[in-house]
Amino acid sequence: MQTDHENEPRLIVETGLDRRVADIIEPVLISMGFRLVRVRLMNQNGLTLQIMTERNDGTMTVQDCEEVSMAISPVLDVEDPVDKAYHLEVSSPGIDRPMVRVSDFERWQGHIVKCETSVLVENRKRFRGKIVAVTKDDFTLERDQIAYGEEPRVTVPFSALAEAKLILTDDLIRDALKADKLAREAANQNDGEDE
Structure with missing residues (x-):
């Protein structure tokens, strides 16, 4: 059984503020050829917004992380879902x-x-x-x-x-x-x- 990886929905989705962030950034990620894995706002280094993502083929390089970060930062700035200062961390799922x-x-x-x-x-x-x-x-x-x-x-x-x-x-x-x-x-x- 092979599934269409590009448009495959996640089984586990966020709630609350994490869900709002996911809804804002997921269309940007999809347009770039990435899939959202998880969004998590954590009390780490002050406040850290962790975005876990990967390419549709499952790979994720440091350059990919930088590219995603540069693409979603302005969108998050405009939508402003987090009302406090936070550190954006884009990573692979590991x-x-x-x-x-x-x-x-x-x-x-x-x-x-x-x-x-x-x-x-x-x-x-x-x-x-x-x-x-x-x-x-x-x-x-x-x-x-x-x-x-x-x-x-x-x-x-x-x-x-x-x-x-x-x-x-x-x-x-x-x-x-x-x-x-x-x-x-x-x-x-x-x-x-x-x-």
Whole structure:
């Protein structure tokens, strides 16, 4: 099952002020060929507005961060959603990234994720395990920590997902570096064809 990564909606979206910022900047990011991963206003270095984003192919360079920052700063200045002084931080999702789209679960199938649901799923709200299957509606984990009497596999509906994040492992680092290298090679080939 392949999804249209460019227009794929996020499963997990912000609320309150973070949501207002996301609504302001997301059209700018999309027009530039980026996808919004997360917006978070944090009390760090005074006040920090963290924008996590990536290209549609999953890559994100330092230059991309600068380009996004320069594009969204004026828009945020005009709309002025945050009524205090803040520091803007644009970053990639990183290797141990938040999982916010169905395609994130497809791409990182076979890796360990930690997630929390908004409702009880099999009498729990917190799960950790390897992603072993993904459909458009849910994903299945092979749990690495189970209590007596619990099933080793749990299927979590995307509609119940509150938060999910990849867990840093040697396998994840290796696969992330390999995926990044392949994406960069593909991007370089496409640049060569444009000339």
